[in-house]
Amino acid sequence: MSQRSAPEPAGGTFSPDGVLVSGLTLSIGGTMILDGVDLEVPPGQVTGLAGESGSGKTMTGMAICGLQPHNSAVGGSIRFAGRELVGMAEREINRLRGAEIAMIFQDPSAGLHPMISIQGQLTDHLRYHRGVSRSQARERAIELLEQVRVPDPAGALKRYPHQFSGGQLQRISIAAALACGPKVLIADEPTTALDVTVQAGVLRLLRDLCDDLGLAIILVTHDLGVMSAVADTVAVMRNGKVVENGRRYDVIRNPQHPYTKALIEALPDHQGPSDHKEARS
């Protein structure tokens, strides 16, 4: 890793509501995919995970969710809520996933069933994980749609995924992810598939949810422009390792690692934080 020190104190002082990844390794069929990833994801912050395609960003997010291919071996440590997630029994990690650690993806329709109404998608999740009544679940679903700023929440509950635009659908998938009140949200390229005109709105929503709910957000993106609009800290990955990690402004304005410098030079007009409209409202 570059000489820059990690942005927040690690080890014993790290908040249990965040995720502390140390020396995380993952091999698939004997091929090393993650080669000792160190990452701190504190609550109330957006931790950006940048890097070129294949560097291991998605696999890091999936490993934190306890989702990895069958023929894979995971090592190192992922601490969350006072627990060690590496080696945790599948039943236990399944309980955490969706309830305390949630994930959204590039394609919002991937996580939503095309034949089930928005009400069904939001309430099934709540009833499964929280065991609440049908009417309580509906109330909570309306609250969630308000929180992600979907217009006419009661009307939206009756509709189906294909009746929404990509941006609205990503907001609905965020609502589904938030249904059970997770502490950690992993957002993997959440705006990559969206029209550029709606990207900023979704990023602003993620930023506000992070601030309002104290969520620990991991924002996976290959786009340093997106990163500079919303992340507090940026970790840059290459070949399955974090090669640089620090406050967003420092990493983008004064990169230490040659690979980070190359990524920044590849940005149109070398845009930095001050050149981007920030997603903070």
Ligand SMILES: Nc1ncnc2c1ncn2[C@@H]1O[C@H](COP(=O)(O)OP(=O)(O)OP(=O)(O)O)[C@@H](O)[C@H]1O
């Ligand atoms: N199911 C799998 N089986 C074998 N190898 C895989 C599997 N999924 C991913 N990989 C490999 O793991 C490496 C890291 O992939 P990962 O998806 O984490 O990269 P990434 O940085 O998120 O890239 P991208 O931006 O393209 O998604 C890549 O070399 C990829 O080919």
